[in-house]
Ligand SMILES: NC(=O)C1=CN([C@@H]2O[C@H](COP(=O)(O)OP(=O)(O)OC[C@H]3O[C@@H](n4cnc5c(N)ncnc54)[C@H](O)[C@@H]3O)[C@@H](O)[C@H]2O)C=CC1
């Protein structure tokens with residue numbers, strides 16, 4: 419069946435205030451707070467994705483020449499799994515959480531402290547072009563589950579996918595959920611509206627514009643941005659494996675993945691064997707060359723083609739794998755460039771394409787210095803070394819997420835938290851994190867009337883004597899001195915003796931049980 423995709427149509431600018439106000443109005447009806455209502459919307463989303471699968475596949479092909487394999491694995495199945503996982507778990511996530519000791523001191527235990535999960539309200543979700551369906555609808559799953567209403571703004575650079583998203587969303591409650599299509603003008607019009615949260619995935623430059631605008635109304639923002647992600651390879655790595663896995667990371671969606679490595683820091687003694695391993699892996703993945711492969715996506719448009727080409731034109735490095743390109747079809751061959759300066763264009767810019775650099779280093783010390791210099795807070799990092807070396811990389815360099823011995827597998831399942839750190843992103847989503855991301859955690863307490871006498875101490879006229887008694891009962895003494903050293907006082911030794919050498923109550927119970935059992939066996943034997 420040929421998939422019908424409507425021609426791209428930007429939303430009229432004059433219609434945007436009404437769209438936002440309709441979504442806000444839908445939230446004020448309070449129907450989104452009903453769990454069944456949310457579940458029905460998610461089930462409808464699931465079936466819309468299933469029913470529009472031919473259109474999604476066709477749109478992704480039209481926009482990015484994405485293969486059916488990648489479109490199925492990383493967009494369609496990903497989202498269907500998101501819906502089903504959320505449907506299985508959202509009631510549990512939405513339940514009030516009782517707050518107990520040690521967070522609630524025993525003196526307040528009668529006040530029924532709890533956390534109530536409330537929807538943030540009406541949210542705006544702005545998506546990028548690289549995974550134009552998944553990166554827009556995955557946060558949307560969290561917004562529905564949390565009970566928010568939402569307006570979605572797909573990337574205009576992937577117009578066919580944007581129109582399919584329109585079709586999908588039209589299956590849901592039409593006042594609670596709407597799509598605005600367009601580019602800068604439409605996004606600016608949306609930013610003139612008041613939102614309860616904005617979820618933005620895209621470039622650092624636009625993320626900054628969005629955040630500045632949101633700050634005017636103190637609107638909270640989640641940012642999923644890019645980064646210059648390093649891969650570390652030491653002499654203890656399996657080079658063939660590292661080469662194949664990193665090549666996969668740079669060929670998925672033709673490297674238009676904000677998670678993939680931008681540069682590889684490798685021990686200088688193993689550079690040549692690594693380059694050989696890369697070229698071997700390349701031949702294995704593309705036996706007839708990358709251009710002939712139906713699996714490799716294309717660069718989204720000419721502007722991005724030229725942006726990536728410019729990085730290659732400006733490098734002082736040497737191409738050691740790939741290097742081919744064809745402007746007529748926005749094709750860029752998976753390319754590795756051996757560079758010798760941190761200032762090289764291939765080190766300084768985010769490639770967001772199938773090209774990356776290889777930078778030889780003398781030691782892991784140097785690699786860590788270079789990486790922290792290039793970008794201190796990347797979205798991800800990859801380390802291929804011994805256990806101790808990988809641990810060192812994790813300890814001495816931060817990142818949104820990290821994968822040891824592979825390319826971005828930490829972000830290859832849809833249910834664990836995903837997000838950046840510092841300037842690669844604020845906030846996280848996926849699985850429970852998606853629900854939490856669109857929820858307000860509201861602490862509630864309830865003071866019974868009978869407790870009035872107990873609490874009389876808080877009222878004026880104040881009585882310092884009573885306060886001193888209360889403090890004696892409620893304010894703990896520190897177990898440390900002024901130099902920061904732990905002081906082992908009577909309490910410590912008492913708990914050590916009572917706990918038979920340990921400090922946990924469970925451990926003490928087990929040890930006492932062993933003592934009693936030994937005593938019982940010994941006594942029985944003795945008596946027999
Ligand atoms: N952390 C993450 O999860 C991801 C981050 N990215 C990052 O996104 C970038 C590539 O995606 P793009 O779509 O090019 O990002 P982009 O920032 O150009 O566009 C993202 C969205 O912002 C809108 N937009 C563009 N310019 C705007 C402006 N001046 N004012 C207001 N709105 C504007 C676009 O219409 C689009 O919907 C890369 O830097 C990549 O690293 C991409 C995917 C995932």
Ligand SMILES: CC1=C(/C=C/C(C)=C/C=C/C(C)=C/C=C/C=C(C)/C=C/C=C(C)/C=C/C=C(\C)C(=O)O)C(C)(C)CCC1
Nearest residue numbers: 491492493496548549552553674675676677827829830831
């Ligand atoms: C299932 C059975 C088995 C086990 C099979 C195994 C272990 C399969 C492993 C498959 C793997 C590793 C699949 C990898 C999938 C990668 C995915 C889905 C990547 C997704 C990437 C995304 C969504 C990228 C997003 C990009 C973003 C956010 C961006 O640009 O910022 C046995 C053991 C074989 C037994 C039989 C059954």
